[in-house]
Amino acid sequence: MRRVFVLVCLACFALQSVAYANNLVINPTTTLAQQTSNNTSAADSFKTQVNGNIAGGNVSKLDIHSLIYPGNHTKIYAHFMGWFGTFNHMNVGYDSTSRIQVARQVQDMVSRGIDGVIIDWYGQGTTSDLATLALMKEAETHPGFTFAIMVAMGVAIERTVLRPLTNKPPITLFMATLGLSYVIEGAAQLIWGTQVHGLELGIDDVPLEFGGVLVSQFDIFAAVIAAAMVALLSIFFRYTRIGLSFRAVADNQFAALAVGLRLPSIWATVWAAAGLIALVAGLLWGARLGVQFSLSLVVLKALPVLVLGGFDSILGAIVGGLVIGAAEKLAEVYIGDYFGGGIESWFAYVVALGFLLVRPSGLFGQKLVERV
Numbered sequence: 001m002r003r004v005f006v007l008v009c010l011a012c013f014a015l016q017s018v019a020y021a022n023n024l025v026i027n028p029t030t031t032l033a034q035q036t037s038n039n040t041s042a043a044d045s046f047k048t049q050v051n052g053n054i055a056g057g058n059v060s061k062l063d064i065h066s067l068i069y070p071g072n073h074t075k076i077y078a079h080f081m082g083w084f085g086t087f088n089h090m091n092v093g094y095d096s097t098s099r100i101q102v103a104r105q106v107q108d109m110v111s112r113g114i115d116g117v118i119i120d121w122y123g124q125g126t127t128s129d130l131a132t133l134a135l136m137k138e139a140e141t142h143p144g145f146t147f148a149i150m151v152a153m154g155v156a157i158e159r160t161v162l163r164p165l166t167n168k169p170p171i172t173l174f175m176a177t178l179g180l181s182y183v184i185e186g187a188a189q190l191i192w193g194t195q196v197h198g199l200e201l202g203i204d205d206v207p208l209e210f211g212g213v214l215v216s217q218f219d220i221f222a223a224v225i226a227a228a229m230v231a232l233l234s235i236f237f238r239y240t241r242i243g244l245s246f247r248a249v250a251d252n253q254f255a256a257l258a259v260g261l262r263l264p265s266i267w268a269t270v271w272a273a274a275g276l277i278a279l280v281a282g283l284l285w286g287a288r289l290g291v292q293f294s295l296s297l298v299v300l301k302a303l304p305v306l307v308l309g310g311f312d313s314i315l316g317a318i319v320g321g322l323v324i325g326a327a328e329k330l331a332e333v334y335i336g337d338y339f340g341g342g343i344e345s346w347f348a349y350v351v352a353l354g355f356l357l358v359r360p361s362g363l364f365g366q367k368l369v370e371r372v
Contacts, residue, residue, distance in 0.1 A: 041101070041108035043093025063113035073202030078109055080117035080147070082131025097130040099137070106138045106145065116146035146199070157271060163264065185293050194293065199286040222284045229280065234314050246270060250312070304352035310365025319363060324348045 035058065038044050042056030064076055085095030094101045109117070116139070119132055139145050161180055165173055203221045207214040237243040249256045249266050257263060285295050301324070309320025332344040355362065 041104040045093040059112075061111055065113050073204070075115045075200075075202050076113065077116045077118050077146075078114050080105070080119040080131075080135060082119055082128045082135065086127050097127060097134060099134050102131065102134040102138050106135070106142060110142055110145055115144070119147060144200075159268065162271070163267065181296060181299075185296055189293055197291040199283065199291050201283065201287045203287070218288065222288070225280065225284065229277065230314065230318060237314070242266075242269065301348060304348040306362070307352040308355050308362055310362030312366055313362070313364035316362055316364035324351065327351050 037058060038056040039058050039061075040056045044056060046055055048055040065072065065074065068074055082096040083089055084092045085097060096102070106117075117135065119135060120128055135147055139147050157180065161176060162173070165176055203218050205216055205218040208217050208220065209215075237247055245256070245261050245266055246269075248259075248261060249263060253263065256266075282295065285298055286292075289295060289298075305317060305320040305324050307320075308323055309316025309318070328344045328347050331347045332341075336343050
């Protein structure tokens with residue numbers, strides 16, 4: 001009897017389920033085609049190649065920051081290659097200078113949590129120049145999405161301005177680079193304006209206490225980055241083949257040519273590396289003081305550092321930077337009132353002048369001996 005009762009209950013439940021199913025209306029919000037079709041900014045006509053270049057497909061829209069540790073403030077940038085669409089590059093199905101295509105690419109990156117892009121720039125009027133302008137316009141429509149121009153500009157400067165000055169006196173190179181900096185700064189102000197822009201690297205500028213002394217967390221971060229770059233450059237110049245080539249060319253260009261070193265490629269690499277270092281320094285100082293063209297004045301502080309430490313010594317640059325920094329702060333505190341304050345901005349040059357009078361080669365620089 002109990003078994004019959006259970007069967008009757010199950011039959012009634014089944015009849016109710018069938019009735020409910022008949023009245024159930026399902027409104028699909030997507031289709032299989034939508035879930036498997038290309039949802040990236042890559043062209044549908046671009047197919048997977050034998051060299052490993054993958055065709056556009058259906059890629060997760062999960063925020064890329066979720067792949068890092070929880071609570072991180074890391075900024076993630078993509079490398080934007082804006083040279084496609086010309087005859088000397090592979091056909092990827094789109095033109096990098098197209099405003100529509102650039103908009104698709106930026107929207108694609110923003111949808112996946114990418115914070116900005118770094119773009120290679122190869123000079124005015126080139127395909128990369130047009131792509132850069134289109135990217136800049138599109139980035140302005142997405143608050144928080146930033147971009148930076150890569151070190152290819154350093155290579156372009158070397159080839160157009162500095163290569164013709166090879167084997168010229170050092171003062172000629174110094175004046176050429178100084179004049180070039182004013183040209184670049186003036187052209188940049190014409191293109192981007194003179195407003196000060198904020199730059200957020202994801203590092204909170206909060207004070208940390210060490211033995212009763214408050215130190216900015218961002219300053220500590222910048223110091224660690226600077227120390228890491230100095231260490232990498234030291235290893236690079238001492239233990240790598242290209243680094244030793246740099247030192248050989250700096251010491252004697254004619255001897256370097258005699259042993260088979262190719263000066264044009266070495267100079268191009270030097271300026272590309274200089275552009276990369278300048279990019280890192282610009283990001284740190286831009287985050288500290290805001291992105292503005294007066295940041296170029298900060299570079300002038302490197303001159304007293306080099307005079308004090310020596311132009312040909314990495315150790316001298318480190319020691320010189322520490323001495324100049326400490327001298328500026330101590331002078332401002334103890335003797336600043338005698339000069340009406342504000343001596344921190346020019347005291348470093350007074351120290352450099354004193355060293356030029358006493359020890360022109362600096363603390364760690366090599367004394368130049370020439371036969372007359």
